[in-house]
Amino acid sequence: MTETTAATTPDTESATEAFVERLFGAVLGAQLVQAAYLGDRLGFYRALAEEALTPPELAARTGTAERYAREWLEHQAVAGVLTVDDATAAPDERRFRLPTGHAEALTDVLSPNHVLPLARMVAGMGQHMDALVDAYRSGGGVSWAQFGTDAREAQAAANRPLFLGALPREYFPSVPAIRDVLERGGRIADVGCGFGWSAIGLALAHSDVTVDGYDVDEPSIEAARRNAQEAGVADRVRFHCADAATADGRYDLVTAFECIHDMPAPVGVLDTMRRIAGPDGIVLVVDERVAERFHAPGDETEQLMYGWSITCCLPDGLAHTPSVGTGTVMRPDTLRRYAQEAGYADIEVLPIDDAFFRFYRLT
CATH class of the missing domain: 1.10.10.10 (Winged helix-like DNA-binding domain superfamily/Winged helix DNA-binding domain)
Incomplete structure (x- = not known):
C-alpha cells in the first residue's frame, strides 16, 4: 500500500x-x-x-x-x-x-475616505522593525516617543475626519445624557487627547462647551495647541502636557478616545476619570470595535487591529514598567474588568454604530 x-x-x-x-x-x-x-x-x-x-x-x-x-x-x-x-x-x-x-x-484630510494616514502608519512602523525584533526577544517595548513623528501624525490624521465630523455632530448628540452636557455648555476633559482633534471638534460643533485636553506626550500637546489656534477655539480649548490626575475641579463629561488600550496602567487612569467626573459626571471610553471573543480567522477589522497591536500599541504599552500589556485588541470584558477594579459598577455599550469604534459609558 x-x-x-x-x-x-x-x-x-x-x-x-x-x-x-x-x-x-x-x-x-x-x-x-x-x-x-x-x-x-x-x-x-x-x-x-x-x-x-x-x-x-x-x-x-x-x-x-x-x-x-x-x-x-x-x-x-x-x-x-x-x-x-x-x-x-x-x-x-x-x-x-x-x-x-x-x-x-x-x-482630502477631512473626508471619511481619507485612508492615506493608515499607509503612513504602516510604512512608518517599518522603520522600527529592528527595535521591534529586539523587543519581542527581550519582552521590552518600543515607546510612542521612539515611533516618533510618523506615528503621531498618522494616528491624528486618521481620526481627524471622525473627530471633526460625525462624532461631535451626530454620535454625541444621539445620546441624551451627552447631548444635555453639550447643550448646556458643560465642562469636558479629554484624556489622552493627542493632537487635540476630538476636543477641537467638540468646541467647533458646540459653541458653549469648554474642553481641557490632557496628554503626557509633549510634541502632541504642542501640535494640539497649534491646531486649536488655527481652528479659532483656543479661548475654550486648553491643552495640558500633564497627567489628568493633576486636573482641578469637576467635569460634566470625561472622555478617552482610542488610548486606554495603550496605557500601561489603565486602571489608574480610569480611577482618575471617575474622580474628576464626580458623582454626576459622565465617563466615556471610545476604543476599538473588536470582536467580543477571540475567533480565527477574523474579519478585516480584527486583522487590522491585531496588525496595529503587534507593531505599535502592544510594544508601546510594554515600553513602560510595570504594564498590563493590553494591546489594541481590548475586548469589552477586558475593559469591564479594568473598570470594576477602578471602582465602577459596570460598563454600558452605547447604541452608536461606527465601523471601527465602540462607545462605552462607565457607570
Missing part, C-alpha cells in the same frame, strides 16, 4: 498555491503602501491633485529629483493609482493625472 503524504495531496497543493498568491498580493500591497508613503511625505499627491503633471513638472513643483519623480509616477500608473495621457510619449513628456476619486482618499 502506497502512502500519500500531506505535502503531495491535491488539496495541500491547492492550499499552498492559494497562500502563495495571497502572500504575493500582500507584497504588491506593501510596495503600494511604501509608494503612498513617499507620495505623502514628498507632496506628490497634493501637487497632482491640483493638475496633471509631467515628471519634470512634478519634480520642480515638489523640490525633488526628476529621475526619482519619473520612476514613482510610472509605478503609480502601472499600479492603477494614476492615469497617463499618452503612454507612448517620451518618458519626460508623459502627463500623469490623479483621478478625482483617488484624490479624495489621498489628499
